[in-house]
Amino acid sequence: MTVDSYRHVDRITGRVLKGWAARESYREIPWTPFAKPLAECTVALVSTAGLALETDEPFDQEGERRNPWWGDPSFRVIPRDATEKEVRCWHLHGNAANVKEDLNCVFPLAGLLELEAGGEIGRSAPRHYSFMGYILEPTALLTESTPEMIRLLKEDAVDAVLLVPF
DSSP: OOOOTTTTSOHHHHHHHHHHHHTSOOOOOOOOOOSSOGGGOEEEEEESBOEEETTSOOOOHHHHHHOTTOOOOOEEEEETTOOGGGEEEOOSSSOHHHHHHOGGGTOOHHHHHHHHHTTSSSEEOSEEEEEBSOOSSOHHIIIIIHHHHHHHHHHTTOOEEEEEOO
């Protein structure tokens, strides 16, 4: 079965996105099986919704408005006890009002905590992460932000990460 990843965008945008995707060279996706049962794992969330605590520096939307081909490559840390009132969406390519109404639609922290309480997972990580999902030039994301995020995930002994796209 073939999946048309571009069916919801106009033809010109589809061509641009296909050209951008074609720039990426093929590589095997690393697969690492779980070393222990999920009920013993520490699980973290990573969202591409550009989320930040109200008290954090927002993602740089002005840079993207000046140059639509650029996206802020930084990330933000969201603690496990963050609430909807404390988190804001700084993404230009989605509906931030939906996030304000229900944070769980892009960052299912409450659901993860329910899985923890029910014993389905070992525990929710103390820290979770968000970055911008619209980064057409990913060099800084891959060489700076991602290694730092991985370092923090290892520091928290995270066994599994749930990527939540925006």
